[in-house]
Amino acid sequence: MEFNEHKAIYLQIADRLSEKILNEEWVSEDRIPSVREMGVEMGVNPNTIMRTYDYLQTLEIIYNKRGIGYFVSQNAKNVIFKIQRECFFNEDLPIIFKKMKLLSITEEEFHKHFCNISE
Amino acid sequence: MEFNEHKAIYLQIADRLSEKILNEEWVSEDRIPSVREMGVEMGVNPNTIMRTYDYLQTLEIIYNKRGIGYFVSQNAKNVIFKIQRECFFNEDLPIIFKKMKLLSITEEEFHKHFCNISE
Amino acid sequence: MEFNEHKAIYLQIADRLSEKILNEEWVSEDRIPSVREMGVEMGVNPNTIMRTYDYLQTLEIIYNKRGIGYFVSQNAKNVIFKIQRECFFNEDLPIIFKKMKLLSITEEEFHKHFCNISE
């Protein structure tokens, strides 16, 4: 698995797992792979996965049953949805808009690319 | 001067200087402040500024006359424009679009925020 | 370890490491010593090594796995070969030839020294 340079690997993994939940590939109460299994799957040190799970747990997206494993929380999907929309509107958008202005990128250009990729 | 936490200071300074060039606050062949002056101005160690200048020089945004100082390159504005637009379209946009899809954010919603902020 | 006076130490180290790769003392995907180890080995500050590694990375001769270390790139040897041959033919040779002409040094004389040293 390939990782982006500018973001911590454990956060990139958190993003992918969140996607799986948004996609309903994983649903509430599913048991997710163990730290070791996931480490192998991602080609990454188990410590790194541990950190991802830790992070998702503080966000109450997954929870832990000791000695058994990690499970998707009841509200996982909604939580992710809420967190990410907030982040998108409050943090990402202002930066995007500022950049677009500075680089003279119009909404039309933006729209054009949007269509291209959506096809 | 205040800096963001999650990005190296020398890169944040590079961004600001690039903005100055995009704004035409600085134009081709202008001499920019010396490493030490800029260090004082930014409240930062001269070495850090040196790193910024080094970085901007590899991008051919500024160049050096030995013993004299750093100067804005001929094509500085175009170079910055090109680099940043490329980055925006090839790296930022795909991520944004993917996120929007995943979070069910429509172009209309995007547009609405765009107008709000632009006012 | 001894260093020449008129060239930055970090560049001299870069040269030596490049030689190791040309010699196949180090090959693709080898992990090279950490910044600190190499610092000790060379009798030099780790920051200086960092600079060397940074430099070699921009040339795509080595690459970094975060938290793990630096590794020799796939094409490292070819890259070095190409860069150095280009430099030799485009920059060094014209200067050499000009000098030889100016100093009335013939190819025969050059050849004679070549043989002497090669023995």
Add this chain to the structure above:
Amino acid sequence: MEFNEHKAIYLQIADRLSEKILNEEWVSEDRIPSVREMGVEMGVNPNTIMRTYDYLQTLEIIYNKRGIGYFVSQNAKNVIFKIQRECFFNEDLPIIFKKMKLLSITEEEFHKHFCNISE
């Protein structure tokens, strides 16, 4: 006038002036341009020219008549010839040969380029 990056400007100027003497563009007892004139001609600070003249004077290639100017020495041409040949054989050649070996450049290749340029 354009300067190379890797050598002090004052030395590059010294090289050009030496060339003029080897070319017999300047001959023994010629008065050479004043520091200021030369500074203008080269697009360089007079201090830098001063340094060049100083350097050439220690090598006894030029000499100074106070209040009048700098002049080409009697033996200037021979001195330059001797110094530069020595430098070439003792310092340049070993480096060149080492590089050629490392880069698998044969004398034939060297010869080929020699012919190309000489034409």
Add this chain to the structure above:
DNA sequence: GTGGTCTAGACCACC
């Protein structure tokens, strides 16, 4: 453990 960034202060060659 790894790299990465930053500071403070030094010294140098060069213009």
Add this chain to the structure above:
DNA sequence: GTGGTCTAGACCACA
């Protein structure tokens, strides 16, 4: 005065 290099030592996030 300018940039450039180097050191020593600190702190941090990440694996």
